[in-house]
Amino acid sequence: MPSDRKKKAAATKGKPKAATSKAKPEDEANAQPDEADEDGTDTDGTPMMSANVSVANLEALAAASKGVKELSVADTGRSCTGVLASHPQSRDVHVSSFTLLYFGHDLLVDADLELNFGRRYGLLGPNGCGKSTLLKALAARDVPIPKHIDIYLLDREIAASEMTALEAVMAVDEEKTRMEQEAELLVQMDMTEEVEQRLSDLYERLEALDSDLVEVRAASILHGLGFTKEMQLKKTREFSGGWRMRIALARALFIDPTMLLLDEPTNHLDLEACVWLEEHLKKFKRILLMVSHSQDFLNGVCTNIIHMQKKKLMYYSGNYDQYIQTRAELEENQMKRYKWEQEQISNMKEYIARFGHGSAKLARQAQSKEKTLAKMVRGGLTERVETDKVIRIRFENVGKLPPPVLQFTDVAFGYSPDKVLYSHVDLGVDLDSRVAIVGPNGAGKSTLLKLMVGALEPLDGMVKRHNHLRIGQYHQHLTELLDPDLSPLEYMLKEYGRDLGEEKMRSVIGRFGITGQTQTLPIKNLSDGLKSRVVFAWLAHRTPHMLLLDEPTNHLDIETIDSLARAINEWDGGLVLVSHDFRLIGQVCNEIWEVGGGQVRRWQGDIQSYKAHLKSTHAALDSRKDLK
Incomplete structure (x- = not known):
């Protein structure tokens, strides 16, 4: 029982160290390593707990993790060196002389990695600097991190299986066993301050996993991420990849690891789920290290910022602002x-x-x-300040078309007549429009964009487009359509012919931050952020009158997002935007359409008032006793 654990923890204070037990040789010989991919995931594709504590003495584990560690993994291309500088029993992590290479390319050189317990870090840096590689190196323990610090990296969706979403979140038997074994070993040690803190933390986590309310807690997390009661009981194989990523996120939050690593956690989330996640992570009290392109989210969650700059890690107190x-x-x-x-x-x-x-x-x-x-x-002389490279994205002005340019008249749509998403839609978009579409996932935001371009036809009503209207549409899966074996330069020349010439096309894609050697590298070797820039270069060269952007910020760094916002504001065309980035919406949109409840209606206010509305809705739900 949890209360027994607390009594046991209290009884251990001041207790002398007992004789340590050693694992038998035959036990060590029979021990099998856990099967896991080298990128930090189980063989079934689910995110894994990176710390697997054996029954060997924790002091031996700490000693083994101290000192210099060098690991090169051929399959991942990563290579690390570093020295553990923090106490081996501490809950903080400090690695000095930390060097990280990726396929022989220096990402960090002789840097200091410092992650303190109770801090929430935002990891910043331009696309391609190695942020995701650093997270993977931490999760795979390429870096000398003490074994008692369990690590959870969220970088892919949970595996499709026969388990329900709720069952998948609560499937933590392995983690419970590991923590129970660690607690048993800790009580045999001298009760130093570090050991006492670790033991108290373990008992608190075990209590949360053993509580009678464990299912309620798992359901509450899923509900916050947008799962209805019916969805929580659906099998994971019935969900799309985006929803399975949410289940993986829910499981990470449910486990509550010592070190939680999140790579773009707001991707695949709607605005409502982003607000809930922000409020939830504010209360995370262990070590959080996350990569995010959302300034608004970083401001709400982070206590510290780490900037990857000039192959070093620079540390700042406070949030993004x-x-x-x-x-x-x-x-x-x-x-x-x-x-x-x-x-x-x-x-x-x-x-x-x-x-x-x-x-x-x-x-x-x-x-x-x-x-x-x-x-x-x-x-040592002071170095000259090197300002960040500013990407100058630009869309060619296209002049005006007489309204109405794009008009919905009494439109109704559903994927079947008995399941109508919305009806009686009477809205229009002109070339001076700057519209953001908001609403929960599944409400029909992306469907509305497909109706605009004619990819779908309404069940009732009419969608009218100007005869000369050119629409440029960006969606999350366009990067998958790029030819991976071509370079960005070759791809653009192939798409638009060679009339412009190679030098002119180099200039075109260079405006999107694709410069130098990057222009001639195979697309498959580019980061996701650089692939997105290739798509934007391709899109802009079509000179559209209107842009329909569906989650354009996924995989872009903050500087590129700001450049995109500037380009939109300097451009004379129309915009319809679906995004989970509150700040981008605030930068470029002056009109908000809310989708939900079978309707599409104008929101009377700006995006910050909509965020405040979502927060108040969550607070009201949290206070309801029938949901607890």
Whole structure:
């Protein structure tokens, strides 16, 4: 019982260390390693708990994890070196002299990795800098992390199986066994502060997994991520990949690991689920390290920011906005220091050159300045501030078309006549429109875009398009249609012919941050973010009058999203946007359509008022006793 665990924890305080038991040789010989892919997932494709504590003494495990570790995995292309600098029994992780390579390319060189218990970190950096590779290296324990720190990396959906969504979330027997074994070993150790903290944390987690309310807690997490009671009882094989990713996320939150690694957790979520997840992660009290392109989400969740810059890890206290302010102040001071040093160096060099061969007195002074200059150089000079590369995305202006450009008249649609998604839709989009479509997943947001382009026909009513209207549509699966064996340059020349010439096409795709060697690499070797940029370059070159963008920010870094927003605001065409990024919507949209309840209606307010509405709805549901 949980209460027994608490009593046991209290009884261990001040207890002398018992004789340690050693595993029998035959037990060690018979032990089988857990089958797992090298990317941190079980062989069935589900995210795994990366810490598997055997019955060997934890002190031996800690000793084994201390010191320098080097691992090269041919299949993953990763190679790491690093030294564990934190106490082997600490809940904090500090690895010094940390170097990370990917297929021989340096991502980090002699960096310091520091992750402290109770902190929630946002990991930032441009597309291709190695953020996802770093998360995978941590999960696979390429880095020397003590075994008692269990790690959960969420980077793919849960496997399709006969288990229900609720059962899949609660399938944590392996984790419970591991924690129980670790607790049994801890009570045999000296009750140092570190051991006592770890033991208390283990009992708290075991209590949460043993509680009579365990099913209620799992159901509550699924509900927050958009699962109705009926959906929770559906088999996982009946869900799409996006919904199975939500189940995997729910399981990660349910397990509550010591170190939780999230790679773009808001992808596949609607705005309502994003709001719930933000509120939930605010309460996470262990180690959270996440990659996210959403500034709004980073502001709401993070206590610290880590910036991957110039092959180092730079640390900032506070959320994203505080990071921006602090970084700007530091760079301003650095630039002042750099200019002052350069002026001093210039003056000293001028003096040395002018008087170095003059009178004895002047020569001595020149010699003194030469020594001062050498001392400055030996002590290390301030580097010039290197500003982030700004990508200048641009859409060609297309002029005006007389309204109505795209008009819905009394439209009804459903994938079958007995299951109508919405009816009596009377709305229009013109070239000066900036519309965001919001609503829960499954309400029909993407379906509405398909009706606009004519990919679907309404059950009733009419969708009218201007005869000369060119629509450019972006959706999440366009990158899958790229030829993986072609380079971005070859793909664009193939799609649009070679009339423009290679140099002109290089300039076209260069505007989207695809420059240098990246232009000639096979698309299959590019990061997801760079693949998305190729799609945007292809889309922009079609010079559309209207853009229909369905989750365009997935896999883009923050700088590219800001550049996309600037390009849209400078462009004279129409926009319809489906996105889970509150900040992007606020940047580019002045009209909001809400889909749900069989209707499509205008929201009377901006996107922040809609977010406040979602928060209040969640708070009201959380207070209802019948849902607990």
